[in-house]
Amino acid sequence: MPRSHSANSAATLPFPTLRTPAGPVPADAPAWNPQRGSAMPAHRYRPAHDRVAVPLTERAWPAARIERAPLWVPVDLRDGNQALAEPMDTSRKRRMFDLLVAMGFKEIEVAYPSASRTDFDFVRHLAGSGAVPDEVTVVVFTPARRELIERTFEAIEGLPRTVVHLYTPTAPTWREVVLGRSRDEVHRLVRAAATQMARLAAARPGADIRFQFSPEVFNLTEPDLVLEICNGLTELWDAAPDRPVTHNLPATVEVATPIVYADQIEYMHRHLARRDGVVLSVHPHNDRGTGVACAELAVLAGAQRVEGCLFGNGERTGNVDLVTLALNLHTQGVDPMLDFSDIGTVRRTVEDCIRLPVHPRHPYAGELVHTAFSGTHQDAISKGLAHHARRAAGLGVPECEAPWEVPYLPVDPADLGCTYEAVIRVNSQSGKGGIAHLLQVHHGLDLPQDLRPDFSRTVQRATDDSGQEATPKDLWELFRSTYLAPGEDGPLTLGPWTATEPAPGRHRVRCELSEGDAEGEEGPGCYEGSGNGPLAAFADALAAAGHPVDILAYAEHGLASGPDSAAVAYVQCRIGDATYWGAGQDTSVLTASVRAVLSAVNRASGNRGGR
Ligand SMILES: CC(=O)SCCNC(=O)CCNC(=O)[C@H](O)C(C)(C)COP(=O)(O)OP(=O)(O)OC[C@H]1O[C@@H](n2cnc3c(N)ncnc32)[C@H](O)[C@@H]1OP(=O)(O)O
Ligand SMILES: CC(C)C(=O)C(=O)O
Ligand SMILES: [Mg+2]
Structure with a gap:
């Protein structure tokens, strides 16, 4: 029997379009949880475990550690680009490409050459301009369509090293609704395309052309079908450790928890044939907001390569964010093998190229992520920075080399080319520690401990009255008018x-x-x-x-x-x-x-x- 709670009595709430849940409180709900059943149509959706089988038993990934960076492959110029209202032109694409090279990426997906003249021309531009350094391989993307594969090979003529990336949707809904083909027909479609690719590559004996396959919507595809297709291609393309094929297993639309994706990847890692001739790659999207977690767990589960975009641009809620992934490694003491020492330039360049802003709270890169407004955090940071300086002096190393353990700052802003200037900002949520820190850093005032609460009350009154932030200049003016004048x-x-x-x-x-x-x-x-x-x-x-x-x-x-x-x-x-x-x-x-x-x-x- 549902327990009787009085029905919602807040009839005068100011949001008439909302239907405050008024259904029963579940019979087994504890007394401290009065949430009621809502009118949201959740019954229209099925949980992931009813949609796809995950045959893994005895998972090993939870005990694994990430001890080296996977091969990062940015797809900003293809997947990120195809999600933009205004796709990048050649000059913006070139700027993005140069940025990616400067940051240290070695494999870069550059286009869907058969999609548009712009994409085709960009690949030709790369082929003709010498923009691709020796260690960098470009990836081009194609569907399993004969004329589009031909066009793709036309585009890469003259490029020194390429990966041709073939994709076909394999999940049941896509097979039935989009392609109108059975499992076997889809398999045959892929094999025909892969055979064509092998033939076109063989016709260019001097060219270094490797192959990649993505079973699009891998995460909703039957595992046995993925293995059947991927293992067939491994054989067809004659994969070997010195000439591996890449099997890229995308969460094209994220539909399950990262645990499910990790299980799926570990299953593939264990069952893919000629494993040492296969690069196991992942390509998470972020529909549930857990793209980063999916990628990290997938690497624990055996993935060796991760495709994503800078700051998570991409279809719908985006591709997985490579900046967050790489800097998550950095803050675990693992070299990300990419350069973020001037993250401001990286952010501004990406914003210019894609014409979308990076959120101020974006991990590591947002304008506010190294800033504390709240009093106790400021106090801890201020003490932490002072402790850090003493520790570095004690160790006889520069501060930028000393171990980092400052409360509330998971990364030293200086590692990313940011200053400490904006680490503490004062408003009505702030306390004496942060205020004293700003007066110290910006005006050289070392307020006695007992004066700090006295001045903090003055600042609190001013910020409560104005409702605004108090800048270091404002604080100095308040100090001057309160105690000096x-x-x-x-x-x-x-x-x-x-x-x-x-x-x-x-x-x-x-x-x-x-x-x-x-x-x-x-x-x-x-x-x-x-x-x-x-x-x-x-x-x-x-x-x-x-x-x-x-x-x-x-x-x-x-x-x-x-x-x-x-x-x-x-x-x-x-x-x-x-x-x-x-x-x-x-x-x-x-x-x-x-x-x-x-x-x-x-x-x-x-x-x-x-x-
Ligand atoms: C998850 C992903 O990111 S997948 C990549 C998606 N990216 C893009 O679509 C961006 C670039 N795409 C384009 O410019 C265009 O779609 C083109 C040029 C490739 C093709 O354009 P069109 O020929 O006009 O076809 P359209 O865009 O409508 O594509 C749908 C057709 O492709 C088929 N198709 C879709 N994916 C594939 C595939 N991977 N392999 C083979 N056929 C496919 C569909 O079944 C449909 O075929 P139908 O017309 O027989 O029903
Ligand atoms: C790798 C390709 C097919 C892709 O962008 C996706 O599945 O999201
Ligand atoms: Mg994608």
């Missing part, structure tokens, strides 16, 4: 003053103090005080002027090195029954300190920020 702006202002030490350890201060507005309504008075230090003597003079002050804490530091550098002093004073912080800045430490005390006094008389 009251030492100079009154109401109590300091005229000429002197400090002397008439006897060792005996200090005297004589000063003019005036109270009131600029016209000096109250008129300046001369006061004198003595104490065991100049600041104590100044406090004594203030008491004589009717402003008793008890100095509780004091700190100062230089802002830069050199004789003309400014010093900043911070004091915490008890004035009446509250405490106030003040700060002063001057080339003289004593002047800075005197101003800091005066600032605290003025903050007290304006009742600004006492605790």
